[in-house]
Structures are given as structure tokens and as C-alpha cells.
Amino acid sequence: MTAIVLVRGDITRQRADAIVNAANSSLLGGGGVDGAVHRRGGPAILAECRALRASRYGRGLPTGRAVATTAGNLDARWVIHTVGPVYEGPDSDPAPLASCYRESLRVADELGARTVVFPAISTGVYRWPMDDAARIAVETVRITPTAVEEVRFALFDDRAYEAFVRCLGPEGAG
Incomplete structure (x- = not known):
């Protein structure tokens, strides 16, 4: 069974087999998590993305x-770069957001990764409501078959952290 852990902090400061980047479709960097991953990770990431x-x-x-x-x-x-959906309102389809987590875990399994760190995908400039995004993330990770031993959600601020705590329960807080 995969352990799910919540931490407050900068995803680029996490130690893990794989860090998930909330990328834009260009794969060439951007703002938010994407920009931070590219800045801290350096030019090797951009070279492979190109x-x-x-x-x-x-x-x-x-x-x-x-x-x-x-x-x-x-x-x-x-x-692991994944592109989240842009929230278009209450009728937005949650399936593409769930797919980001499933596909990232699939890639992690192909790589042999045992620890994977996710951000709260699509909750920044893509505007997905934090509570709904947290529910989709936690539910998807819980039901996705994977050999990953630990999924960690690195949540940048208190609002994100508390939304994930409400979905996961306090036993996952770290």
C-alpha cells in the first residue's frame, strides 16, 4: 500500500526519487512550480525538455x-512533467486532473521510482479550486495501482496544506 504524506514547503527542496512538475504544455518552463523546478534544477532539465x-x-x-x-x-x-487542465468553472471535467496523477504514477513505475513528490496540480494560474483539486489528488492516488511506496504532497502554503489535510486526515500530516 502506498503511504501518502503531506508536507508544507517548497517542492524543489524535497528529496525523492521523482518530483512531479506542474508543467505547461511547452515543457520549456514557466511560472509557479514549473518555473521553480526549471530554475533550481538547472539547464539539464530544459535541455531534455527541448x-x-x-x-x-x-x-x-x-x-x-x-x-x-x-x-x-x-x-x-x-x-516527471505533467500538464494539468485549466479550470473553466463548475462544469470543468475532473478527469484530466485525475489523469495527471495516474499518468505520473505510471511513469514513476516505469522508472522504478519508490518515492514521488507532487505539488497541488492546476491550483495556481490554472485556477482549479484547492478543495476540489485536493480531493481529486488524494482519491486518485489512493485508487491507482502503483509500486510507488510513498507519495508526498509538497504544499507551498497553509491554504493548500489545510485543504489536503481535510481530504487525507491528520494522520498524513508531516
Whole structure:
């Protein structure tokens, strides 16, 4: 069974086999988590992302999909990039957001990763409501078959942390 752990803090400061990047489809960096991962991880991540764009993802990484690169200077072996959906209102389909977590775990399994750290995908500039995003994240990780031993959610602020605590319960807080 996969342990789910919550921590407050900067995802780029986490030690794990894989860190999940809430990327944009270009894979070339951006703001929020994506920009932080690229800045702290250094040029090796961008170089591999450019190679992916030149080969398999000429039009960008589709929403809900995931792909891995080196972690560069991060304290991890890999970065798993996934593109979350933009929230369009109460009728937004949660399936692409759940797919980000499932696909990231699938890639982690292919890599042999045992510890994976996720951010709260789509909750920044993509505007997904934090409580709903936390519910989707926790439920999806709980039901997705995986060999990953620990999924850690690195949550940048108190609002995100508390939303995940409400979904997971205090036993996951770390």
C-alpha cells in the first residue's frame, strides 16, 4: 500500500526519487512550480525538455499526460512533467486532473521510482479550486495501482496544506 504524506514547503527542496512538475504544455518552463523546478534544477532539465519537443512532443505535452526527464540539480533522480487542465468553472471535467496523477504514477513505475513528490496540480494560474483539486489528488492516488511506496504532497502554503489535510486526515500530516 502506498503511504501518502503531506508536507508544507517548497517542492524543489524535497528529496525523492521523482518530483512531479506542474508543467505547461511547452515543457520549456514557466511560472509557479514549473518555473521553480526549471530554475533550481538547472539547464539539464530544459535541455531534455527541448529534446522531447524536437522528437515526440512537437506540439507540446497534452493535458493529463506525463513524461520524465533528469532532475538536474534537484535532490531527485527524475522530474516527471505533467500538464494539468485549466479550470473553466463548475462544469470543468475532473478527469484530466485525475489523469495527471495516474499518468505520473505510471511513469514513476516505469522508472522504478519508490518515492514521488507532487505539488497541488492546476491550483495556481490554472485556477482549479484547492478543495476540489485536493480531493481529486488524494482519491486518485489512493485508487491507482502503483509500486510507488510513498507519495508526498509538497504544499507551498497553509491554504493548500489545510485543504489536503481535510481530504487525507491528520494522520498524513508531516
